[in-house]
Amino acid sequence: MESTSILLVEDNPDHEALTIRALKKAHVLNDIVVAHDGAEALELLFGVEGDPGRPPVPLPQLLLLDLKLPKVDGLEVLRRVRETPRTKLIPVVVLTSSDEEGDVVTSYRLGANSYVCKPVDFVQFMEATKQLGLYWLVLNEAPKRAKAAAGR
Numbered sequence: 001m002e003s004t005s006i007l008l009v010e011d012n013p014d015h016e017a018l019t020i021r022a023l024k025k026a027h028v029l030n031d032i033v034v035a036h037d038g039a040e041a042l043e044l045l046f047g048v049e050g051d052p053g054r055p056p057v058p059l060p061q062l063l064l065l066d067l068k069l070p071k072v073d074g075l076e077v078l079r080r081v082r083e084t085p086r087t088k089l090i091p092v093v094v095l096t097s098s099d100e101e102g103d104v105v106t107s108y109r110l111g112a113n114s115y116v117c118k119p120v121d122f123v124q125f126m127e128a129t130k131q132l133g134l135y136w137l138v139l140n141e142a143p144k145r146a147k148a149a150a151g152r
Helices: 013-025 038-046 074-083 101-109 122-139 145-149
Strands: 006-009 032-035 062-065 092-096 114-117
Touching (some): 006 038, 013 032, 013 122, 032 038, 038 074, 092 101
Parallel strands (some): 006 062, 092 114
């Protein structure tokens, strides 16, 4: 089962609210699921460890991922997403305040589809988030997960 939701992984409540507001203002109608740390994101994507009877949850259409997260950092979340056949094709946009070259390089090396530094200016942040939503949810053509995961 494929979902049309967005998984926003963000620990800053202000950035969470701004991102959701910008997406709604851009008329993005997708459900937005929020994980407040990397461990919660992994649980949403992969289920609770030790509960093999739990059915898989629908995967998001897009993952917006902060890097500087509590419990499990964003780079580890990205690594786990890309190493797992069920999740490796989810578009991942790193949306972070880090402009460190090492974070940019590592994110792309681990398979990020895009890396965006959060603008400090409110209007620029709103515009950048709006553009991300429009591109990844409307313009981008993603592979059908079932066929791609099966190698067809």
